[in-house]
Amino acid sequence: MRVNADFTQRVAVHFDQTEWVTTPAAGVERKMLDRIGNEVARATTIVRFAPGSAFAAHTHEGGEEYLVLDGVFQDETGDFPVGSYVRNPPTSSHTPSASEGATILVKLHQFDPDDRTEVRRSINGGGDIDLFTDAHENVQVQSWAAGERIELDASNGIEVFVIEGNFSEADEKFGVWDWLRLPPGSSLTAVAGEGGARIWIKSDHLGSMI
Known part of the structure; x- marks a missing residue:
């Protein structure tokens, strides 16, 4: 699968003009911003978790970063409310879920392979x-x-x-x-x-x- 995969071109995606697409996980939908690959992909995506939904445990060989836009996103390391920014480096693994629902902006398989830096912080409070x-x-x-x-x-x-x-x-x-x-x-x-x-x-x- 290739979505907005020509990186020599300007690309704009407007949230209200883009449809939700189902994923293999029940209750989880996404809006693809760019993507190269199928379920294991270099991807930039808005993902929406219905209350009680989850993905199966998996490893991010190419790393994962996400920003929580709505609700509370969860995994084994804790709860991440709106405004949480997280970087899970290559080789990290988790079981993501959202007991009360959540929406995140997530980027997958885009890290330097040697990067092992974890980031957990909030962007709330304003300012740069x-x-x-x-x-x-x-x-x-x-x-x-x-x-x-x-x-x-x-x-x-x-x-x-x-x-x-x-x-x-x-x-x-x-x-x-x-x-x-x-x-x-x-x-x-x-x-x-x-x-x-x-x-x-x-x-x-x-x-x-x-």
């Missing part, structure tokens, strides 16, 4: 937050003020995901849970909406994909 940086990628959350013009380097590619508020880029408006990916060699120029915006950003990671 540096979540993770190494030689291969930079992950952060930025808060943009109302009407602020933002210019970001995307020379090695960039992904932006709207947590709160909205912004415009190239005359296209992005609202809550919308996602934009720009290819290497780009730059991002965005203008925050009237209420400002809170944005999850990953950069410097797509050069190896083209």
Whole structure:
């Protein structure tokens, strides 16, 4: 399976314009943002867990990172409420579930194979937050003020995901849970909406994909 797999192209996915797709796990649905592979895939996905749903135990050979958007996500290591950012490095394993339901943004099989860094932190409370940086990628959350013009380097590619508020880029408006990916060699120029915006950003990671 290949979804938005040409990393030389700009890609925009709007949450409200994308259908939920069932998964092999009962009560778990997803909206695919990009994907190369079938059930074991390099993937960026919004995943929704119905109350009481779970995935079988599995190992993430290529690593997993996720941001909890709604509800409480769970595994053997604890409960992760809205605003939790987690990195499970390559070779880690768990049994994910959501007793009361949850929605997450998750990225799979995109880590440096030698990365063994675990991250467990909250993005709640506002302000800019540096979540993770190494030689291969930079992950952060930025808060943009109302009407602020933002210019970001995307020379090695960039992904932006709207947590709160909205912004415009190239005359296209992005609202809550919308996602934009720009290819290497780009730059991002965005203008925050009237209420400002809170944005999850990953950069410097797509050069190896083209």
